[in-house]
Amino acid sequence: MMKPAARISQVSPSLTLAIAAKAKAMKAEGIDVCSFSAGEPDFDSPAHVKAAAKKALDEGKTKYGPAAGEPKLRQAIADKLRRENNLNYQAENIIVTNGGKHSLFNLMQALIEPGDEVIIPAPYWVSYPEMVKLVGGNPVIVMTDEKNGYKIQPEILRSAITPKTKLFVLNSPSNPTGMVYTPEEIKALAEVIVEKDILVVSDEIYEKILYDGAKHLSIGSLNDEIFARTIVSNGFAKGYSMTGWRLGYLAAPVELIKAATTVQGHSTSNVCTFAQYGAIAALESSQDCVEEMRQAFAKRRKVMLERINSIPGLSCVKPDGAFYLFPDISQTGLKSLDFCKKLLEEHQVAVIPGVAFGADNNIRLSYATDMATIEKGMDRLETFVKSVKG
Numbered sequence: 001m002m003k004p005a006a007r008i009s010q011v012s013p014s015l016t017l018a019i020a021a022k023a024k025a026m027k028a029e030g031i032d033v034c035s036f037s038a039g040e041p042d043f044d045s046p047a048h049v050k051a052a053a054k055k056a057l058d059e060g061k062t063k064y065g066p067a068a069g070e071p072k073l074r075q076a077i078a079d080k081l082r083r084e085n086n087l088n089y090q091a092e093n094i095i096v097t098n099g100g101k102h103s104l105f106n107l108m109q110a111l112i113e114p115g116d117e118v119i120i121p122a123p124y125w126v127s128y129p130e131m132v133k134l135v136g137g138n139p140v141i142v143m144t145d146e147k148n149g150y151k152i153q154p155e156i157l158r159s160a161i162t163p164k165t166k167l168f169v170l171n172s173p174s175n176p177t178g179m180v181y182t183p184e185e186i187k188a189l190a191e192v193i194v195e196k197d198i199l200v201v202s203d204e205i206y207e208k209i210l211y212d213g214a215k216h217l218s219i220g221s222l223n224d225e226i227f228a229r230t231i232v233s234n235g236f237a238k239g240y241s242m243t244g245w246r247l248g249y250l251a252a253p254v255e256l257i258k259a260a261t262t263v264q265g266h267s268t269s270n271v272c273t274f275a276q277y278g279a280i281a282a283l284e285s286s287q288d289c290v291e292e293m294r295q296a297f298a299k300r301r302k303v304m305l306e307r308i309n310s311i312p313g314l315s316c317v318k319p320d321g322a323f324y325l326f327p328d329i330s331q332t333g334l335k336s337l338d339f340c341k342k343l344l345e346e347h348q349v350a351v352i353p354g355v356a357f358g359a360d361n362n363i364r365l366s367y368a369t370d371m372a373t374i375e376k377g378m379d380r381l382e383t384f385v386k387s388v389k390g
Contacts, residue, residue, distance in 0.1 A: 010134075011130045015352060015355075015356035031348055033344075033348045034377030035350040036349070036350060039323070040243045041243070042369050042370060045240065049240065061274045064269065064270060064273070065271075067264050067265040067270050068257065068261045069276060070096070070273065073096055074094040076280050076284055077091075077283065085232075086221035087232065087251065088227070092254050095249060097235075097248045098248070099247065100233055100234060100235030104250075107260060108131045108135045110259035112136070112137040113137070115136070115164060116167070118132045118139055118165075119140045119157065119165060120139050120169045121142050122143050123358055124171070124357055124358055125171060125176070126357060138164070142156060144156075150317075151179055154191065158192045161196045165196070168189075169200075172204070172321075173207065173216070173321025176354070176359075178324045189219065193219075200229060201230075201233055202218060202220065204216070205234055205239075205248075206322040206323075208239035208290050209323060211321065228253070231250065233248070234248065235247055236248070236282055240289070240290065242278070242279075246272065247276070300367040300368075300371060301319070304325055305318060307382070312331075312385070313385045314331070314332075315327060325364070325365045326354070326359075330361040332385060332388045332389060333388070335353075336353035336355045336359075336361070336362060336363055337353040340353040351365050
């Protein structure tokens with residue numbers, strides 16, 4: 001009998017992907033579904049990025065490449081990190097991965113030993129704890145609350161650190177909450193990390209999607225001490241609407257990049273060669289496309305946030321980044337999975353249960369979709385909540 005390895009039983013399937021798949025299946029059957037489930041911009045990839053990939057194809061860039069990525073792209077990423085984030089990385093400090101998710105997976109494989117503790121603030125992106133479990137590490141989930149903007153406080157981080165703690169996971173702007181740590185908050189967390197001599201991985205995949213003057217500060221840019229303890233994960237999916245391209249990267253000290261390259265060399269080898277030339281164009285060409293998408297997200301955020309906060313039984317804090325809302329549904333009397341199941345089956349609206357992110361009194365909605373869908377979906381959501389509350 002083919003019995004899966006025991007470690008697989010410790011891992012939960014991705015609820016976000018499962019619900020997005022169910023919504024797509026319903027749409028394929030001709031059902032009118034308003035989907036706010038997937039974290040995927042609805043815009044096409046920028047034309048100049050596609051043109052660069054096509055040119056690379058025409059030039060025969062279709063062969064195996066270095067496992068750590070095309071040298072020109074690694075250099076372009078290092079240049080970007082120095083220019084935009086004040087992070088003094090060289091090309092040798094970069095590995096190009098099959099998406100931002102893969103960069104984090106490689107990191108856990110290369111860094112975490114069985115029994116190591118990894119501190120993960122909740123609400124968290126669904127895959128963080130599962131990646132830690134897969135390598136035999138122990139995810140330490142630390143709850144945050146709405147009054148602090150769902151952001152971990154430095155004294156809470158300090159109290160969660162033990163002699164077994166190796167890594168702290170920082171995600172700003174956040175999936176699922178959309179919250180952004182202020183520069184002052186980043187500095188306070190950095191002080192704890194340096195004091196306790198642990199590592200931090202800063203997941204910055206949403207760094208370009210900010211609102212209302214919010215500022216993104218990359219934690220490693222503060223000083224040499226925190227820089228030495230920082231690993232940066234990022235990619236092209238969200239800011240450039242390149243989700244299907246599977247292009248991410250990790251920036252870290254050379255010894256860790258070499259270890260991650262060893263892992264990648266025995267798993268996927270190099271990222272799709274011609275796609276990497278599209279990524280070079282994304283970094284080195286005009287960023288107007290990023291700003292156009294950001295402005296559209298800002299308008300959608302305003303509409304969806306106002307509608308949700310006008311529905312009795314729902315409340316939502318205003319996010320400063322990404323393209324998610326994370327409303328509290330506790331007043332409806334339903335937990336998140338039941339809420340989402342009924343909403344999809346009875347009113348054809350797909351959202352993600354907060355339990356997937358460690359917060360069962362919330363749901364996540366993505367506004368990375370068109371305004372017509374948002375308006376129709378909010379009408380349906382309001383009808384559903386009124387029926388639940390009687």
